[in-house]
Amino acid sequence: MKFVISGFYGLGNTGDEAILESIIDNLRDQFDNPEITVFSLSPEQTAKEHNVKSVYRAWRHSNKEKVKALREADLLISGGGGLLQDSYPTKFLFGPLPYYLLIVLLAKLCGTKVMFFSQGIGPVKSRWGKTLMKLANLADFITVRDQYSKELLHKLGVTKPETVVTSDIVFAFKRKEDRSCIESLPIKGEEKLVAVSVRPWFGREVQFEQTAQILDYLIEEKQVTPVFVPMEGHHDWDASEKVLSHMKHKEKCLMLGTDFTPNQYLNFIGECQLTIGMRLHALIFSTLMGVPHIGFSYDKKVESLLKRSGMWEYSSVLEEINVEDLQTNGKYLLENHDMASKIITENAQSMRGEAVRNLELLKENFVK
Template sequence: MKIVISGFYGLGNTGDEAILESIIDNLREGLDHPELTVFSLSPEQTANTFQVKSVYRGWRHQFKEKVRALKDADLLISGGGGLLQDAYPTKFLFGPLPYYLLIVLLAKLCGTKVMFFSQGIGPVTSRWGKILMKLSNLADFITVRDQYSKDYLENLGIKKPETVVTSDIVFAFKKKEDNRCIQSLPLKGNEKLVAVSVRPWFEHVKQFEQMATILDTLIEERGVTPVFVPMEGHHDKKASEQVMAHMKSADRTLMLGTDFTPNQYLNFIGECDMTIGMRLHALIFSTLMGIPHIGFSYDKKVESLLKRSGMWDYSADLHEIDVPQLTANALKLLDERAHYSEVVTTNAQAMRSEALRNIELLKEKFQV
């Protein structure tokens, strides 16, 4: 079977690269020698990393190659991840929303079937965005990673394709042993590690000071070593430095490099006692590894994940951070880690089964 994969790939985002790795690994395990082509901003790197064919994703280059790939394909996989949203600027033909939907339209014009795969939907608030979303009715089949996304599609009038709730395909990530992250740190071996994931979020910066206060207390009262995990390169590195600038005990923190692979970050998080974070896939990695976690939810997708992992009661909306309460929650998770690790592990097993359904449903719906 020939499959084209379209998503936010080749841009150095750890979460999206983890999505791609999980899709590729599970397609290869579930199908008989699939021929895979990925639309990527860094096609040569993507091709070398995953041993696939790759075509430049943008419109300005390799348009004929994209058309040829879609014409030759049996299926376009659009996803996973949160592709269909207009939180970032959306113009007539530019922005994430028009790009991904026009790829879908192009696939249908080429006679290729389309599956929205393990996607998170929204927000879509602009009038033009809501009009563009009607193109989603061209899809032959849709899986979404949470009930919120399914409801969102229905509210936007996307009712023609069958839509099934599964979970983020990263819950089916195939971990490979790799300790390069932890080996890169100057550790003695007896530290109580707390993974910290922060990201920029438009003009909102108050969370950096709030995170700093919580981390200072954890250092003082439990002797933890916070380790910042910059999952989107210099963007997260800069955000991490902003947190550290507010801390009294910044000298007792560490930061990983920005060039580790998703699998390496996953292995590192698995060595930690707890995660406090914003990045969705840092929290997903924590869930996968059975690590208790507290989320600063900047988007419904984060809240949805935290509810499914069992950690929402200990987390908060980014705009409603209660520092004393979250600090107390963090101390509780550390002190009763074994119990909460079991809660997270149990929920992760259920979400892994749901993630693998994405592949089974693909095989069923497209008669592979």
């Protein structure tokens, strides 16, 4: 079969690149020599890293190549990830929501079938965004990564294609042994490592000071070594620096580089005793590796993941962080690591099965 994959690819976001790698690896597992084309902002890099064809994703150029790829494809895979949302400004043709839906419209005009694949939906709050979402009815089949997304789709009037709840396709990620991250750090191997993942969030910064207080407490009480994991390049690097600027013990912290692969970050998180932070896929990586985690939920997708991983009771909505509570929770999870890890590992197994279900549903609906 011939596939085109459309998503937030080629922009340096570790979570989205993990999604892409997982989709490609699993397509190759399920199909004999699938022909895969990825719409990417960095098409040459994407083509080289994944041994696929790649076309520039934006509208500035390569539009004839997009049309050609879609005409030749058997299926457009739209996803995964949180593509259909208007948290970022949605104007007439700009922003994620119109972009991904127009790609879907273009695919249908080319006679190509469409599957929304392992997507997280929302938020969609603007009037224009809600109007645009009606185009999602053009899809032939939809899988979403949580129940909230399915309910929101129906609320927005997307009812024509069948919608099935699965889980994030990264739960089907095929890990390869790689110690590049851990070997890049000046450590002896005896440290209690805590992965820290922070990100900017629309100018809000109080969480950086709160994170600093939690980390300082864990350094003093449990002698941990926090390691910042910048999963979206300089954006997360800058956010990590803001946390460090508030810390009393910043000299005890380390920072990974920004140029590691999703597989390398996944392997590193697996070496840690605890993860604290915001990035959804840092928390997914922690779940995959059985690492206890405390999440700061800035979006329903994070809350949904934390409930499914079993770590919601130790976590917090971003706007409701209570530093003392999370300090206590961090200490508890470090002291009861094996118990928490067992719960997470069992939940991860269930979500892994649901992730693979995305591929099974694809075959059931689109393979003749």
